[in-house]
Amino acid sequence: MTDDASKKLPSWIEEYHRDVLSFRYRVDKVLFRGQSDFQRIDIVETAGFGRMLFNDGVAMVSECDEFIYHEMISHVPLFVHGAVESVLVIGGGDGGTVREVLKHPGVRHCRLVEIDPLVVEGCRKHLPVTAAALDDPRAEVTIADGVEFVAGTEERYDLVIVDSTDPVGPAEPLFGPQFYNDVKRVLTTGGMVVSQAESCLVEFEAQQSLIRTLHSVFERVHVYNYTNITYPGGLWSFSLATDADRCPLRDFDESGVGRSGIAFRYYNPRIHRAAFALPTFQEQALAPHLTPIQRAEEA
Amino acid sequence: MTDDASKKLPSWIEEYHRDVLSFRYRVDKVLFRGQSDFQRIDIVETAGFGRMLFNDGVAMVSECDEFIYHEMISHVPLFVHGAVESVLVIGGGDGGTVREVLKHPGVRHCRLVEIDPLVVEGCRKHLPVTAAALDDPRAEVTIADGVEFVAGTEERYDLVIVDSTDPVGPAEPLFGPQFYNDVKRVLTTGGMVVSQAESCLVEFEAQQSLIRTLHSVFERVHVYNYTNITYPGGLWSFSLATDADRCPLRDFDESGVGRSGIAFRYYNPRIHRAAFALPTFQEQALAPHLTPIQRAEEA
Numbered sequence: 001m002t003d004d005a006s007k008k009l010p011s012w013i014e015e016y017h018r019d020v021l022s023f024r025y026r027v028d029k030v031l032f033r034g035q036s037d038f039q040r041i042d043i044v045e046t047a048g049f050g051r052m053l054f055n056d057g058v059a060m061v062s063e064c065d066e067f068i069y070h071e072m073i074s075h076v077p078l079f080v081h082g083a084v085e086s087v088l089v090i091g092g093g094d095g096g097t098v099r100e101v102l103k104h105p106g107v108r109h110c111r112l113v114e115i116d117p118l119v120v121e122g123c124r125k126h127l128p129v130t131a132a133a134l135d136d137p138r139a140e141v142t143i144a145d146g147v148e149f150v151a152g153t154e155e156r157y158d159l160v161i162v163d164s165t166d167p168v169g170p171a172e173p174l175f176g177p178q179f180y181n182d183v184k185r186v187l188t189t190g191g192m193v194v195s196q197a198e199s200c201l202v203e204f205e206a207q208q209s210l211i212r213t214l215h216s217v218f219e220r221v222h223v224y225n226y227t228n229i230t231y232p233g234g235l236w237s238f239s240l241a242t243d244a245d246r247c248p249l250r251d252f253d254e255s256g257v258g259r260s261g262i263a264f265r266y267y268n269p270r271i272h273r274a275a276f277a278l279p280t281f282q283e284q285a286l287a288p289h290l291t292p293i294q295r296a297e298e299a
Numbered sequence: 300m301t302d303d304a305s306k307k308l309p310s311w312i313e314e315y316h317r318d319v320l321s322f323r324y325r326v327d328k329v330l331f332r333g334q335s336d337f338q339r340i341d342i343v344e345t346a347g348f349g350r351m352l353f354n355d356g357v358a359m360v361s362e363c364d365e366f367i368y369h370e371m372i373s374h375v376p377l378f379v380h381g382a383v384e385s386v387l388v389i390g391g392g393d394g395g396t397v398r399e400v401l402k403h404p405g406v407r408h409c410r411l412v413e414i415d416p417l418v419v420e421g422c423r424k425h426l427p428v429t430a431a432a433l434d435d436p437r438a439e440v441t442i443a444d445g446v447e448f449v450a451g452t453e454e455r456y457d458l459v460i461v462d463s464t465d466p467v468g469p470a471e472p473l474f475g476p477q478f479y480n481d482v483k484r485v486l487t488t489g490g491m492v493v494s495q496a497e498s499c500l501v502e503f504e505a506q507q508s509l510i511r512t513l514h515s516v517f518e519r520v521h522v523y524n525y526t527n528i529t530y531p532g533g534l535w536s537f538s539l540a541t542d543a544d545r546c547p548l549r550d551f552d553e554s555g556v557g558r559s560g561i562a563f564r565y566y567n568p569r570i571h572r573a574a575f576a577l578p579t580f581q582e583q584a585l586a587p588h589l590t591p592i593q594r595a596e597e598a
Binding site: 012017018019020021022023024025026046047048049064065068201202225227228229231232233234235264265266267268270271273274275276277278279280281283295 | 311316317318319320321322323324325345346347348363364367500501524526527528530531532533534563564565566567569570572573574575576577578579580582594
């Protein structure tokens with residue numbers, strides 16, 4: 001738990017994926033290195049992708065492409081719901097999701113529940129591009145286990161965002177049915193939950209397991225896709241689940257996107273619709289657990 | 300130019316991208332290794348992604364995800380044009396694009412012009428999943444420089460597919476205006492050209508340069524996106540250019556997709572439409588050179 005790791009200057013940082021693939025990034029400077037009760041944290045200045053955060057050697061955030069992930073996990077559900085005032089973010093201690101959520105003036109309170117204080121500490125110091133949002137007066141940071149938090153809280157939220165790492169280590173319970181039953185309990189009427197739903201190309205079993213779990217708990221389950229440079233697998237997904245009768249395309253508040261005045265880098269109404277178009281193999285495999293989408297061209 | 304490279308068994312094969320990123324794949328077996336007049340060719344059996352082809356150390360094809368690239372470069376223009384009989388593929392000596400093109404029963408002739416015979420030789424031996432299509436009676440393989448071929452041929456094509464590597468080495472002239480003026484000359488009335496158009500995330504300058512070039516030669520230029528695991532950058536693009544008044548969404552023959560009876564793994568009508576939805580940063584940067592799309596919801 002120290003900042004002086006910059007004395008060591010490895011020239012590359014490497015992420016292994018299942019011992020069959022690795023990504024190596026050339027490192028100009030190690031900014032932060034620490035070991036928490038949960039994981040090892042590295043924040044480095046890379047030569048090609050800006051600053052990057054690694055948890056236990058797995059890339060979490062890079063300055064070059066974090067806008068894609070954070071815009072897609074936030075703006076899609078916010079513009080489907082249309083009237084979100086209170087948001088709970090589980091995980092995501094880097095602050096990027098909170099930053100995008102708070103671009104919506106209607107959001108009055110956004111609570112971030114992060115299990116690992118060292119992630120928040122490191123990002124506040126070295127990833128201001130995402131973590132600066134945590135200083136917003138509407139943001140509240142709670143260091144706690146997200147599973148325990150939703151099991152115990154009396155608060156209610158219009159939108160819950162599960163901004164988790166992969167289903168190994170501290171994030172594993174965030175993929176289970178008990179957690180999602182508790183999430184359901186803390187949602188307001190019409191509330192929604194969006195979750196980091198893994199890759200259909202390299203982690204399809206984990207994705208299918210999550211979607212089955214959501215289908216056992218919620219009336220409607222949808223999946224939408226985005227792309228990431230710094231996650232192995234290229235094509236990644238978010239899930240959107242709710243008990244409300246809201247279709248992410250039929251009920252998409254497109255005019256609200258323009259009215260919001262938000263300057264998006266990745267998101268726009270065409271990307272919103274496109275994200276729900278799934279590759280044939282993914283659509284077929286998930287079909288038993290997904291709610292059909294109503295598209296304009298099919299209406 | 301030998302098959303006996305399997306005596307050497309490196310445990311990983313590594314692709315460097317601009318000296319800031321590398322992808323390493325664990326190799327179970329080296330199947331083919333050779334040096335042609337143009338490049339080094341490696342075909343390996345990887346532990347996680349099936350067999351892979353590398354040209355000069357850059358991943359070209361992997362069995363795990365080649366269907367995405369090859370379906371998207373082929374079926375999108377074929378279902379926009381609607382009546383393609385003759386196809387010219389420049390590059391793509393692995394045969395994957397020819398395989399998808401020939402799934403359309405209306406295609407009577409598909410000529411592949413590949414500059415490097417060693418690519419075709421290696422793939423015929425070790426990548427039958429793509430190269431077997433080259434034995435189809437409607438396929439004709441010509442070993443020649445694609446630039447010289449289009450400059451000299453008297454043949455005419457309904458669809459030209461530029462299935463090229465990156466704009467370095469042998470593929471560089473395939474990104475220039477002289478080549479595209481010659482492509483225009485060999486197109487039939489209503490003909491189209493589709494090109495591998497690089498990544499908007501890691502090779503955006505090359506993409507913008509290609510789109511400017513196409514805009515200087517053709518009446519209509521469009522860009523559509525797909526995802527790839529084994530190309531660095533996640534989000535990759537194809538360009539579609541034509542002098543015909545055909546909009547890839549307005550004139551998309553959706554009913555033809557079902558009638559074709561083709562078993563797609565990635566492509567479907569929703570993916571077709573979605574692929575033309577560009578991220579905001581890409582849409583804005585390319586806007587001066589792209590033809591506006593007419594979407595159903597805007598019609």
